[in-house]
Amino acid sequence: MRNVDRLCLAHFWVAFAAFLIACFLGAWQMWVRSPLGANIGTPGQYFMSVTAHGVSMAYVLTTFFIMGFGYFVAVTSLNRPLPGKGWAWAAFWIGIVGVVMTVIPIVMGKASVLFTFYPPLTASPWFYIGLVLVVAGSWIWCVLMLVAMRDWKRENPGQPVPLAMFATVANAMLWLWTTVGVAAELVFQVIPASLGLVQTIDAGLARTLFSWTLHAIVYFWLIPAYIAFYTMVPRAAGGRLYSDTMGRLTFILFLIYSLPVGMHHLLMDPQHANGWKFIQTLLTAFVAVPTLLTIFTITASLEIAGRLRGGRGVFGWIGALPWDRPMVLATGLAFVMLGFGGFGGLINMGYGMNAMVHNTAWITAHFHLIFGGSVVIMYFAIAYEIWPRLTGREYASPAPLRLQLWLWFLGMMVMTLPWHWLGLEGQWRRVANFNYADPIIAGWGPWVIVSLVGGMVLLVSALLFVRNLAVLHRSTLPVHQPRPLYALAVHPPHRVPASLNGFGLWNVLVLVLMVLAYGYPIAQFVIDPSPSAMVHRMH
Amino acid sequence: MTDRPVEAHERRILGTELLWAFGVGVLIAATLSLIVFTALSRDINPPSNVERIDPKTLHLSGEFAEHNLGTTVGPDGRVTARFIATQFMFVPRCVAVPQGRPVTLRFAAPDVLHGLLITGTNVNTMVVPGFVAQVHTEFTRTGDLLMPCHEYCGLGHSEMWATVQVVPDSQFKPGPDGRVSCAQR
Amino acid sequence: MVLGSLNVPVQNGLQKAYERGASAVNSTIPPSAADLPPESIDNVDEAALAEVMRVTPLGAGIVAGTAVALLVAGFLAMYLLVFLPRGTVG
Amino acid sequence: MAQSSDPRVLDQPWRIWATIAVSSIMLVGILLGVVIIPVVQGRSDGIDAFTAICRALGILPGSPARQQVSDRTPPSPVSQVVWTSGVLQILADAKPERGQAKAQEVCVACHGDKGVSMGPQFPHLAGQSGAAIYKQLNDYRSGSRAHPQMTDVAKALDEPTLADIAAYYAAQPTRSPNP
Numbered sequence: 001m002r003n004v005d006r007l008c009l010a011h012f013w014v015a016f017a018a019f020l021i022a023c024f025l026g027a028w029q030m031w032v033r034s035p036l037g038a039n040i041g042t043p044g045q046y047f048m049s050v051t052a053h054g055v056s057m058a059y060v061l062t063t064f065f066i067m068g069f070g071y072f073v074a075v076t077s078l079n080r081p082l083p084g085k086g087w088a089w090a091a092f093w094i095g096i097v098g099v100v101m102t103v104i105p106i107v108m109g110k111a112s113v114l115f116t117f118y119p120p121l122t123a124s125p126w127f128y129i130g131l132v133l134v135v136a137g138s139w140i141w142c143v144l145m146l147v148a149m150r151d152w153k154r155e156n157p158g159q160p161v162p163l164a165m166f167a168t169v170a171n172a173m174l175w176l177w178t179t180v181g182v183a184a185e186l187v188f189q190v191i192p193a194s195l196g197l198v199q200t201i202d203a204g205l206a207r208t209l210f211s212w213t214l215h216a217i218v219y220f221w222l223i224p225a226y227i228a229f230y231t232m233v234p235r236a237a238g239g240r241l242y243s244d245t246m247g248r249l250t251f252i253l254f255l256i257y258s259l260p261v262g263m264h265h266l267l268m269d270p271q272h273a274n275g276w277k278f279i280q281t282l283l284t285a286f287v288a289v290p291t292l293l294t295i296f297t298i299t300a301s302l303e304i305a306g307r308l309r310g311g312r313g314v315f316g317w318i319g320a321l322p323w324d325r326p327m328v329l330a331t332g333l334a335f336v337m338l339g340f341g342g343f344g345g346l347i348n349m350g351y352g353m354n355a356m357v358h359n360t361a362w363i364t365a366h367f368h369l370i371f372g373g374s375v376v377i378m379y380f381a382i383a384y385e386i387w388p389r390l391t392g393r394e395y396a397s398p399a400p401l402r403l404q405l406w407l408w409f410l411g412m413m414v415m416t417l418p419w420h421w422l423g424l425e426g427q428w429r430r431v432a433n434f435n436y437a438d439p440i441i442a443g444w445g446p447w448v449i450v451s452l453v454g455g456m457v458l459l460v461s462a463l464l465f466v467r468n469l470a471v472l473h474r475s476t477l478p479v480h481q482p483r484p485l486y487a488l489a490v491h492p493p494h495r496v497p498a499s500l501n502g503f504g505l506w507n508v509l510v511l512v513l514m515v516l517a518y519g520y521p522i523a524q525f526v527i528d529p530s531p532s533a534m535v536h537r538m539h
Numbered sequence: 540m541t542d543r544p545v546e547a548h549e550r551r552i553l554g555t556e557l558l559w560a561f562g563v564g565v566l567i568a569a570t571l572s573l574i575v576f577t578a579l580s581r582d583i584n585p586p587s588n589v590e591r592i593d594p595k596t597l598h599l600s601g602e603f604a605e606h607n608l609g610t611t612v613g614p615d616g617r618v619t620a621r622f623i624a625t626q627f628m629f630v631p632r633c634v635a636v637p638q639g640r641p642v643t644l645r646f647a648a649p650d651v652l653h654g655l656l657i658t659g660t661n662v663n664t665m666v667v668p669g670f671v672a673q674v675h676t677e678f679t680r681t682g683d684l685l686m687p688c689h690e691y692c693g694l695g696h697s698e699m700w701a702t703v704q705v706v707p708d709s710q711f712k713p714g715p716d717g718r719v720s721c722a723q724r
Numbered sequence: 725m726v727l728g729s730l731n732v733p734v735q736n737g738l739q740k741a742y743e744r745g746a747s748a749v750n751s752t753i754p755p756s757a758a759d760l761p762p763e764s765i766d767n768v769d770e771a772a773l774a775e776v777m778r779v780t781p782l783g784a785g786i787v788a789g790t791a792v793a794l795l796v797a798g799f800l801a802m803y804l805l806v807f808l809p810r811g812t813v814g
Numbered sequence: 815m816a817q818s819s820d821p822r823v824l825d826q827p828w829r830i831w832a833t834i835a836v837s838s839i840m841l842v843g844i845l846l847g848v849v850i851i852p853v854v855q856g857r858s859d860g861i862d863a864f865t866a867i868c869r870a871l872g873i874l875p876g877s878p879a880r881q882q883v884s885d886r887t888p889p890s891p892v893s894q895v896v897w898t899s900g901v902l903q904i905l906a907d908a909k910p911e912r913g914q915a916k917a918q919e920v921c922v923a924c925h926g927d928k929g930v931s932m933g934p935q936f937p938h939l940a941g942q943s944g945a946a947i948y949k950q951l952n953d954y955r956s957g958s959r960a961h962p963q964m965t966d967v968a969k970a971l972d973e974p975t976l977a978d979i980a981a982y983y984a985a986q987p988t989r990s991p992n993p
Binding site: 043044046047112113114118119120121202203204207242243245246266267268269270271272273274277278281282285286288289292293296297300346350351352353354355356358359360425426428429430431432433434438440441490491524528530531532533534536538 | 545548549552553555556559560563564567570571574577578583584585586587588589590591592593594595626648650651652654656657658659661662663664665666667668669670671672673674684685687688689690691692693694695696697
């Protein structure tokens with residue numbers, strides 16, 4: 001059993017190493033595009049850095065953290081050994097080979113196509129093949145999670161699957177569904193083009209297939225944070241989970257509604273008609289429901305904890321909460337950032353209103369606040385929570401942990417709030433250096449400098465995070481009796497309907513919704529293929 | 540704790556959750572109804588135009604041939620501005636449009652993905668090679684506005700922008716051939 | 725107590741609950757994940773919980789409710805005051 | 815809720831409610847997005863309901879709310895060369911040696927053996943981009959570009975030979991600008 005700890009630690013350290021490098025790149029980019037670094041670095045270096053920053057944060061940090069956390073949950077919540085541990089290590093090494101194969105062409109400048117690809121631009125085939133390997137490794141993880149749950153359910157017939165595992169398997173199911181899009185795009189369109197087997201590529205179809213993945217992937221990243229909200233925060237705060245059923249329903253709603261909404265990333269694309277775009281806006285409104293349910297359920301759980309600790313009156317429980325505990329502090333900060341980021345998302349999904357903010361700094365602010373902010377701060381909190389279990393060492397004091405969380409929160413807010421204003425002013429994305437002589441752009445300079453300061457604070461916080469984890473490996477404080485990790489619900493589930501204990505029904509509904517949302521939009525490229533564009537090789 | 544109150548209490552919790560879900564549903568319905576209302580009353584949509592065009596032969600077509608780009612005022616008074624979005628410039632670099640009148644902007648890309656926005660306006664669209672991007676809008680404010688390419692299109696992406704001069708309708712004079720060009724300031 | 729201030733009450737509660745011959749507490753080998761104390765025990769007192777549950781979702785409802793209402797109000801304001809004045813799009 | 819704890823029976827309400835919820839959302843989406851909004855918008859610019867719905871589905875180009883712009887500008891292309899994968903294949907398969915042989919008969923007189931021209935009125939071809947030379951020769955051949963000598967020269971050569979000559983001169987070392 002203990003060697004699962006080594007498996008989890010290996011995954012986490014790869015994830016956080018990629019994270020730290022990407023933080024340096026992000027800070028450098030903030031400097032280079034600001035008036036202070038106006039003539040430093042070339043566009044080639046900038047877009048190489050943006051590609052590396054995107055790939056590290058979006059594909060390496062997330063995939064490896066989620067796989068490591070999934071193994072940990074499968075072992076601790078089901079209280080049984082991980083099935084197929086050999087496969088888990090194989091998946092890990094496949095992922096490592098994939099990452100190396102992806103990073104080399106980036107560093108050689110042969111893959112400056114950013115982490116969202118943008119065909120007809122094509123990068124070196126190794127870049128794409130490396131990413132396919134990382135995804136293949138994560139598919140093995142998905143199968144292991146499904147097998148772990150199936151074995152547990154066979155050993156405990158009729159028993160409800162522990163919520164943490166149920167959510168992890170929902171995440172694996174979601175990931176299997178969503179990688180179909182990017183896998184199809186890479187295997188059938190982009191890799192043949194980058195290998196030179198074909199000279200032309202259907203850019204409209206490529207974007208549509210990538211959009212299939214583009215939104216559900218952010219929920220794949222987000223669900224571990226929500227697993228922490230539902231199953232760790234109530235226990236850390238000293239209370240109970242308000243409703244286990246709502247927890248299951250939330251993860252099911254994520255599975256159903258995050259998949260068909262990918263095309264809201266194409267609201268401004270000419271190749272899809274208004275009818276489909278309105279359906280995307282409507283479905284996106286419903287993908288906000290699980291988040292809004294979570295805010296209520298987790299705040300209620302925190303209210304229970306606060307009142308148990310003596311909080312009086314309508315809001316007394318807030319002050320009574322143990323904010324000195326990293327998991328509780330991280331949750332509070334995550335909810336604030338989720339609020340700002342969610343507001344950004346509400347504007348983005350506004351059908352015609354998307355025209356106001358598409359591809360501006362507003363969008364960058366939105367996903368830095370939600371992913372970079374509330375999700376990554378919960379990754380920190382999860383790491384802090386389970387590191388003692390993995391390393392058998394206890395923290396001397398939670399103070400540096402809290403400091404790191406506060407720095408991340410402040411840095412993120414200071415970096416992203418100005419971006420909202422700049423986005424409305426029209427500051428567009430992926431700019432290596434701005435022409436600050438232009439009167440319109442000159443006005444943005446001060447705000448870019450403010451966000452640069454935020455970026456530097458984030459870099460300090462990232463360094464402190466890695467230091468906090470590394471210090472624990474050398475700490476001499478043995479963990480005597482690790483606290484129980486997962487929260488109890490106010491009413492622990494005894495009998496749970498089959499549909500809240502498995503995914504059969506929900507997979508059918510996902511299929512139906514995918515046919516509605518993506519059926520014609522993809523079929524139109526087969527029925528009446530659009531004239532294809534010439535492949536533009538960047539390698 | 541006998542079983543009866545637990546069952547009732549569990550249902551009370553689910554009741555509060557459903558009440559919350561209902562409240563959230565009402566708020567979401569409010570946002571969606573505002574979107575539908577303005578779609579119906581002011582024709583507000585995201586720009587869509589599933590109109591195919593071969594990116595490789597734009598120069599052979601009549602509409603997107605070089606001499607036909609820029610702003611033209613049709614016999615029926617309709618103002619149309621046409622652009623080519625190519626690596627790393629918009630052709631033409633500067634376009635004049637009237638304030639307060641409906642304007643149709645049409646874009647085509649011969650090479651890779653581009654995109655554009657006009658600062659301070661709701662003009663925003665992707666330009667996908669293989670399709671004609673079309674935005675119907677009405678400029679509310681005058682002035683020289685920036686129209687950058689906002690979708691990564693290669694190492695020169697940062698330098699790809701054009702200027703849109705929004706001139707008051709009174710100063711918007713089409714020439715004999717119906718064309719309007721930027722005022723050289 | 726060198727164990728750090730991390731939810732000390734919970735630690736003490738657990739210590740008492742496991743004095744009955746739980747696995748050797750100060751074994752140098754850190755206990756593996758499987759020997760975690762069963763999840764089903766925490767030191768929440770049922771009576772206190774019942775008392776708390778009589779009023780609980782009110783505070784959360786108000787906090788979360790105002791937050792979501794603010795978000796939607798912000799959406800409506802942005803739509804009417806920032807988006808529409810910038811001209812139609814279609 | 816049925817009292818029996820058999821999960822399948824417990825499941826009944828969940829299946830019903832889930833299917834109702836998802837199908838009603840789909841219905842509302844289709845009804846509003848594909849029928850109501852386009853038809854109502856179409857009326858504002860005289861577009862009939864059927865066309866508006868087809869435009870909202872993406873079967874017809876254009877916005878359901880605005881008449882499509884008609885443009886009858888006659889095409890007058892400056893060049894007939896279209897960079898398709900076929901053309902790129904011709905350039906890729908070009909043989910510089912065959913180009914050199916052909917150049918001896920046709921081009922050397924004015925453009926020089928190594929592409930360094932005899933006089934100022936003849937452009938240097940050494941190291942020029944192969945695609946550029948190929949395009950200019952094609953323009954002469956198609957009449958998009960006229961020149962007293964070059965039009966006849968180009969007309970006498972076929973496509974692959976143009977590519978060979980272009981490849982040959984492209985391969986020549988460019989002379990240093992200030993010898």
